[in-house]
Amino acid sequence: xxxxxxxxxxxxxxxxxxxxxxxxxxxxxxxxxxxxxxxxxxxxxxxxxxxxxxxxxxxxxxxxxxxxxxxxxxxxxxxxxxxxxxxxxxxxxxxxxxxxxxxxxxxxxxxxxxxxxxxxxxxxxxxxxxxxxxxxxxxxxxxxxxxxxxxxxxxxxxxxxxxx
Numbered sequence: 001x002x003x004x005x006x007x008x009x010x011x012x013x014x015x016x017x018x019x020x021x022x023x024x025x026x027x028x029x030x031x032x033x034x035x036x037x038x039x040x041x042x043x044x045x046x047x048x049x050x051x052x053x054x055x056x057x058x059x060x061x062x063x064x065x066x067x068x069x070x071x072x073x074x075x076x077x078x079x080x081x082x083x084x085x086x087x088x089x090x091x092x093x094x095x096x097x098x099x100x101x102x103x104x105x106x107x108x109x110x111x112x113x114x115x116x117x118x119x120x121x122x123x124x125x126x127x128x129x130x131x132x133x134x135x136x137x138x139x140x141x142x143x144x145x146x147x148x149x150x151x152x153x154x155x156x157x158x159x160x161x162x163x164x
Contacts (some may be wrong), residue, residue: 017046017133022154026128033071037129045130047108048081053092056081060099077119077127080111097122117141132158 005023021042027035037045050056060076067074083088093111095103097118105111106112116137119126126134132155138144139151153157 017043020158021132024129024132024154026076027070029071032069035070035129038097042133043130045077045079045127046058046083046133047112048079048096049087050081050083051085053083053102056083056102057093064099072116074128075125077125078122079127079130080115082111089120097124112137117135120144 021039023039024037024042025035026031026037044059048056048059050059064076067076076099078095081094081096081102082090083092083094088090090108091158093105093108093142095111095114095118097103103114105114116134119134125131135149135151135155137156139149
């Protein structure tokens with residue numbers, strides 16, 4: 001048997017998916033009221049990885065404070081999170097709908113699935129910094145197209161590439 005058989009490829013794929021997306025303008029404006037999300041921020045808005053539950057709560061609180069600093073404060077949007085020392089040793093997975101509520105689930109894939117479903121069931125928005133990743137998932141994995149979908153030009157090549 002190969003030593004890498006026990007590693008869940010899904011964790012690695014989901015945690016590195018942001019690498020293919022270009023930086024995304026989240027808030028336009030003059031400094032300090034502008035925000036262009038880098039790849040790390042895009043990934044954290046899709047599948048956040050931390051080493052402990054205490055770190056997860058800290059990161060969520062920091063994000064809430066960050067979102068409130070803009071001239072027009074931004075709202076916290078649901079996200080999926082994994083807890084573990086690395087991607088091979090994921091101990092817990094969570095869906096975070098509101099900053100104070102962590103819902104534990106079985107796997108990173110389930111966390112992403114339930115986060116996606118919660119956004120739609122509760123009429124919420126995707127995390128702004130990873131909106132393109134969620135939109136790609138929505139249209140290419142779930143096959144859902146809505147009248148509110150705004151596909152930015154930078155996302156069109158990815159949509160064509162991931163056509164199933």
